[in-house]
Amino acid sequence: MTRLLARHALLPDGWQRDVLLEWDEGGSLTAVRPAADDAHAARAQWVVPGMINLHSHAFQRALAGLTEVAGDTPDSFWSWRELMYRFAQRITPEQMQTIAAQLYVECLRHGYTAVCEFHYLQRDPDGALYADPAETARRVIAAARETGIGISMLPVLYAYAGFGEQALRPEQRRFRTDAGDVLRIVAALENERDAQVEVGAAPHSLRAASVAQIRTLIDGLPAARPLHIHIAEQMAEVEQCLAYAARRPVQYLMEQLSIDARWCLVHATHLSADECTAIARSGAVAGLCPTTEANLGDGLFPLVDFLAQGGRFGVGSDSHVSQSPVEELRWLEYGQRLRHQSRNVAAQPQQRRVGDFLWQAALAGGAQAAGRPLGQLAPGARADLLVLDAGHPNLAGAAPEHVLGSLVFSGNDNLVRDVLCGGRWVVRGGRHARQEEIGARFKAACAALRSA
Numbered sequence: 409m410t411r412l413l414a415r416h417a418l419l420p421d422g423w424q425r426d427v428l429l430e431w432d433e434g435g436s437l438t439a440v441r442p443a444a445d446d447a448h449a450a451r452a453q454w455v456v457p458g459m460i461n462l463h464s465h466a467f468q469r470a471l472a473g474l475t476e477v478a479g480d481t482p483d484s485f486w487s488w489r490e491l492m493y494r495f496a497q498r499i500t501p502e503q504m505q506t507i508a509a510q511l512y513v514e515c516l517r518h519g520y521t522a523v524c525e526f527h528y529l530q531r532d533p534d535g536a537l538y539a540d541p542a543e544t545a546r547r548v549i550a551a552a553r554e555t556g557i558g559i560s561m562l563p564v565l566y567a568y569a570g571f572g573e574q575a576l577r578p579e580q581r582r583f584r585t586d587a588g589d590v591l592r593i594v595a596a597l598e599n600e601r602d603a604q605v606e607v608g609a610a611p612h613s614l615r616a617a618s619v620a621q622i623r624t625l626i627d628g629l630p631a632a633r634p635l636h637i638h639i640a641e642q643m644a645e646v647e648q649c650l651a652y653a654a655r656r657p658v659q660y661l662m663e664q665l666s667i668d669a670r671w672c673l674v675h676a677t678h679l680s681a682d683e684c685t686a687i688a689r690s691g692a693v694a695g696l697c698p699t700t701e702a703n704l705g706d707g708l709f710p711l712v713d714f715l716a717q718g719g720r721f722g723v724g725s726d727s728h729v730s731q732s733p734v735e736e737l738r739w740l741e742y743g744q745r746l747r748h749q750s751r752n753v754a755a756q757p758q759q760r761r762v763g764d765f766l767w768q769a770a771l772a773g774g775a776q777a778a779g780r781p782l783g784q785l786a787p788g789a790r791a792d793l794l795v796l797d798a799g800h801p802n803l804a805g806a807a808p809e810h811v812l813g814s815l816v817f818s819g820n821d822n823l824v825r826d827v828l829c830g831g832r833w834v835v836r837g838g839r840h841a842r843q844e845e846i847g848a849r850f851k852a853a854c855a856a857l858r859s860a
């Protein structure tokens with residue numbers, strides 16, 4: 409079955425009726441025709457493009473919920489990181505695949521059809537490269553293939569413990585790479601690339617990668633591959649960058665490197681007005697992770713000023729305290745409502761419906777950050793779509809203009825019923841075909857890791 413007739417489908421120019429969607433064996437859309445009919449096609453009521461999760465550290469799924477106990481000192485990002493380090497020392501490649509597979513089943517069931525994996529756990533527990541330097545990256549890609557989600561694998565450049573090329577700490581030994589290591593891993597992954605798998609790269613941050621190392625990485629990376637970096641997530645990072653370079657992080661990045669649409673700046677939480685303008689003008693995507701940023705106490709991104717200047721954004725689940733794009737978009741908007749004491753803050757003059765704007769804008773930004781043809785129901789794009797649960801009370805009698813508002817802002821039931829990803833039905837009736845088997849593996853892996 410390579411056709412679907414949608415009573416209502418969200419196309420790039422908005423909701424259309426009676427849309428016939430066709431895709432090919434390779435999983436790409438070949439035709440999208442509104443006002444069509446087809447007596448033989450399967451039918452659905454509400455169809456929207458699947459969301460792109462533009463920032464994931466898959467192994468952190470196994471820590472979600474374990475870091476919510478206060479310590480003796482004010483808890484912060486940095487104390488969370490200490491626990492993450494201890495956990496990361498123990499994970500085997502097999503466990504990494506299992507944890508990623510569980511995460512990707514959850515992501516698919518909640519409406520993500522693609523993920524950008526910011527992958528930094530690359531060495532063995534002793535700090536040596538595996539015989540295949542891409543061993544752990546390949547495991548994560550294998551998890552994506554097991555579950556059917558599309559993936560942009562971003563091996564991470566992680567060379568230093570802090571600004572000024574500070575030596576890594578012992579607990580960071582599994583993360584250690586220089587630009588040459590990352591380029592070798594990228595080359596080793598060349599045979600994994602296909603319509604569902606892209607490979608880019610990610611300097612971890614200006615703390616963990618020097619400008620010289622980042623330049624070497626960019627020079628060696630094939631053109632047009634996605635580049636992601638964490639930036640300005642915490643005020644301590646801003647202060648350290650000011651002390652090191654007399655520049656704020658985004659200002660320093662922009663001065664030192666040519667930042668353009670190939671880049672995704674993850675978090676970009678703490679910006680001056682000039683930095684906010686600079687990102688918007690660069691064409692880079694701001695990679696916003698509202699539930700993780702809230703969980704870690706990072707701060708609030710200046711969304712209103714950024715959107716007013718045409719800035720592009722997408723959302724990611726990052727530490728995986730949530731696996732739902734609904735929750736990311738809801739908290740993105742709610743953070744702004746609380747800050748500005750206002751409603752429908754992200755709505756724009758050209759799109760007054762805030763749910764529609766958030767979903768469409770995050771699709772466009774996510775697709776750009778993934779470096780894959782995603783985020784729209786249009787010929788040539790991947791056949792990645794969600795069929796919403798037309799029988800759910802939240803959608804009873806709904807008009808198209810209220811569907812995404814209901815999806816993003818009403819209740820906690822999962823309205824995603826069926827998920828087509830790369831032309832394959834991977835979720836039917838809310839269930840992933842392999843969720844029991846993968847769930848059992850995940851529970852066994854967690855039991856081993858959490859008791860160690």
Ligand SMILES: [Zn+2]
Pocket residue numbers: 463465526638674726
């Ligand atoms: Zn991150």
